[in-house]
Amino acid sequence: MEASVSIEIARHTLLSCGLILAIGTIAAFLAQKIRIPDVAVFLVVGIAIGPQALGLIDIKADTPLNEIILLFGSSYILFDGGASLRFDVLKQVWITIVVIATVGVLITAGITGLAAYYVFGTPLVVALLLGATLASTDPATLVPIFRQVRIRDRVAQTVMSESAFNDAMAAIITFGVLAVATGSGEFSLTTSILDLLKQSVLGIVAGIALGYLAALLIAHEKWAFLAEYAPVVTLVAMIGAYFAATGLQASGFMAVFVFGIMLGNKEAFGFKMEPGEAQKLDEYVLTTAFIMRVFIFILLGAQVDFELMRQYWLGGVAVVAVLMLVARPATVFLCALPDRRARWSFREMLFMCWTRETGVIPAALAGLLSGMKAPGAPIIASVTFIAILMTILIQASTTEWLGRKLGLLETN
Numbered sequence: 496m497e498a499s500v501s502i503e504i505a506r507h508t509l510l511s512c513g514l515i516l517a518i519g520t521i522a523a524f525l526a527q528k529i530r531i532p533d534v535a536v537f538l539v540v541g542i543a544i545g546p547q548a549l550g551l552i553d554i555k556a557d558t559p560l561n562e563i564i565l566l567f568g569s570s571y572i573l574f575d576g577g578a579s580l581r582f583d584v585l586k587q588v589w590i591t592i593v594v595i596a597t598v599g600v601l602i603t604a605g606i607t608g609l610a611a612y613y614v615f616g617t618p619l620v621v622a623l624l625l626g627a628t629l630a631s632t633d634p635a636t637l638v639p640i641f642r643q644v645r646i647r648d649r650v651a652q653t654v655m656s657e658s659a660f661n662d663a664m665a666a667i668i669t670f671g672v673l674a675v676a677t678g679s680g681e682f683s684l685t686t687s688i689l690d691l692l693k694q695s696v697l698g699i700v701a702g703i704a705l706g707y708l709a710a711l712l713i714a715h716e717k718w719a720f721l722a723e724y725a726p727v728v729t730l731v732a733m734i735g736a737y738f739a740a741t742g743l744q745a746s747g748f749m750a751v752f753v754f755g756i757m758l759g760n761k762e763a764f765g766f767k768m769e770p771g772e773a774q775k776l777d778e779y780v781l782t783t784a785f786i787m788r789v790f791i792f793i794l795l796g797a798q799v800d801f802e803l804m805r806q807y808w809l810g811g812v813a814v815v816a817v818l819m820l821v822a823r824p825a826t827v828f829l830c831a832l833p834d835r836r837a838r839w840s841f842r843e844m845l846f847m848c849w850t851r852e853t854g855v856i857p858a859a860l861a862g863l864l865s866g867m868k869a870p871g872a873p874i875i876a877s878v879t880f881i882a883i884l885m886t887i888l889i890q891a892s893t894t895e896w897l898g899r900k901l902g903l904l905e906t907n
Contacts (some may be wrong), residue, residue, distance in 0.1 A: 508560060512790075518544060518551075519789030531892045532640045534792045534854075538887050541796020554711070556798045556862060561831045564794060567734075568787035569635045569855050570751045574733050575704075575784040576638030576655045577755020582763055585756075587836045589655045595653075595830040596660035597691070601831060604630035604668055606815065606822035611878070614810045620676045621871035627672050628875055629818055629862055629882055631665030633854030634658040636887060639788050640852070645905040650843050654850050660754035660857045663694045669860055672894040676870045697745030699753050705736035706757025707764070713776075714721045714766035722772050726762070726779040729758065748856075791855060795883065803877045811881035818882065819890070842901040852891055853882040 521539045526533035544551040554561050566884045585592075608626025612619050641651040667690055709732035711718050714726040721728050735749050740750035761767070768776070804811065827847045831839045861879040865872045898904045 506572060514551055515790055515793050516546070517785045519793055519875055523785070523789070532637050532643050532894060533862050534636055535887050535892045536789060537789060537792035538796040538884070540794035541797055543796075543797070544793070547799070547801055550608065552793075552797055554794055554797065555775075560799075561794060564787075564790045565855060565859065566826060568791045569757070570733065570737050570748065571787050571796045572635045572777030573752045573769075573793075574729075574755040574758075575642070575780055576634055576659065576742050577752040578758075578759030579642070579681055579758060579782065580652045580656065580756050581761050582756075584652050585656065588649050588656075589832075589839050590757070591839070592653055592835045594834070595826065596657045597664050597832045599657070599826040600630045600661050600664040600668060602826045603818070604665075606825060607818045610821075611814050611874075612815035613897065614813050615807070615874060617871055618676075618876065620672060622876070623868065624669065624672045624676055624864070624871060625814070625875045625878060627665060627669040628864065629815075629853060629857055630655030630659040630668065631661045631856050632851045633856050634662070634752070635788070635791055635856070636837065636852040636854035636891065637850070639784070640850075640891055640894055642784075644897050644898060645689050646894075647843070647844070647903045647905060648822045648866075649837070650846055650903060655810055656752075659747060659839070660695070662748050663746040664691060665856070666860065667694070667779075669690055669864075673864070673867075673869055683755055685700070694745045697743045697748060698747070701740040701743065701750040702746065702753025702755075703735050703757055705732045705750070706754040708732060709754070709768045710758055710761040713772070714761050714768045716765075716767075719766075722768060725768070725772055725776045729776065731801055739763055739848045740863060741802060795855065795858065799884065800876070803873060804880055806876040807874055808881065811878040812885070815882045815885045818853075819849075819886065825852045844899060846901050849897055850894060851885045853879070854887065880893055883894060889890075 511648040518538060518540055522536045523533045526536040543549060604626040605625065607629050608619075608623035608625070611625045612621075612622035615622065617625075632654070635653065637655055641655055709728055712721045713719055713728050714722065733754055735752040736754040737747040741747040827844050829869065831837070831844055831847065855877050861872075861876045865876050869875070895904070
């Protein structure tokens with residue numbers, strides 16, 4: 496009996512995965528035809544085929560399968576984003592990236608939290624907990640967008656790098672505020688800064704070490720004896736970077752992003768792959784990243800809880816509007832304008848103001864708070880899903896249009 500139940504569950508899971516891939520492929524084709532980022536279409540499709548609509552798939556957010564997809568998929572998309580960045584561009588904008596991924600998260604959390612305080616009338620600490628949950632941008636959303644919409648290099652790489660680095664800051668702020676909200680501890684600025692530095696440094700070191708090792712094994716003139724297995728080596732090293740960082744209580748997402756940067760810039764270390772092997776690796780990465788975002792965003796759409804959202808939708812829309820139209824512009828201008836080295840133009844900063852999609856990382860934080868029965872968890876979960884829907888459907892779908900209007904699209 497137990498064996499037959501296990502087989503039935505396996506068949507149902509396999510069928511669901513097959514449906515997601517098939518429908519996702521058609522959705523990607525449609526997105527290409529109407530010229531909008533595919534993540535927005537995947538989200539809508541997920542809502543349509545989820546349990547609250549057609550009911551074709553029903554994979555719960557708290558199942559191991561969903562957690563594996565989110566963990567591995569987000570890591571892989573981050574790796575893909577890191578591999579597309581270049582050292583010469585990062586040298587120009589690193590100050591902005593550091594400031595906006597640290598101080599910027601505090602600014603966004605503060606403004607959004609104050610908005611939630613006045614809109615919902617919750618205790619200030621609960622409102623700030625909501626602001627902290629929404630404060631980080633989402634690399635799993637932004638990396639695919641910039642893969643499809645060719646925005647000026649330094650703008651795209653700044654936004655992608657910020658989204659990769661700010662998840663650690665947002666998590667630290669969220670759990671720091673949670674400690675105060677539950678009375679289990681006092682928020683310490685010194686401790687939080689030291690924790691952030693530790694997570695950042697160890698995550699970067701893990702990414703550098705594994706990235707260099709992978710480049711050595713697949714692209715070194717003498718030691719590249721695994722060049723033929725470059726996709727597998729890359730996959731194993733990426734997973735290794737994530738777990739090496741988390742084992743050291745550092746940011747696994749930061750580690751895989753830095754790993755991608757190292758591998759994508761291997762020529763800077765004198766490593767070069769044979770053209771055929773390099774093409775095979777590129778094709779593998781693009782295909783795998785596509786599959787991961789199909790699963791992530793269709794499942795994210797399928798798991799939107801409209802019953803929960805209905806309770807707070809009006810206030811949620813108001814808070815997210817403040818997040819998009821007030822908090823994000825304030826963050827960008829306060830953090831990027833003082834960077835004289837980068838010399839950002841008004842058009843570039845305006846574009847960065849509009850590009851701050853909410854997605855997997857805030858959803859994961861909201862899920863953790865719900866599981867811990869944190870104060871205000873239902874409101875936080877509701878507003879987080881509203882933010883995901885609004886930012887992806889409104890901002891992601893207008894990215895190319897805005898880039899064209901501002902003259903930031905690459906011509907080649």
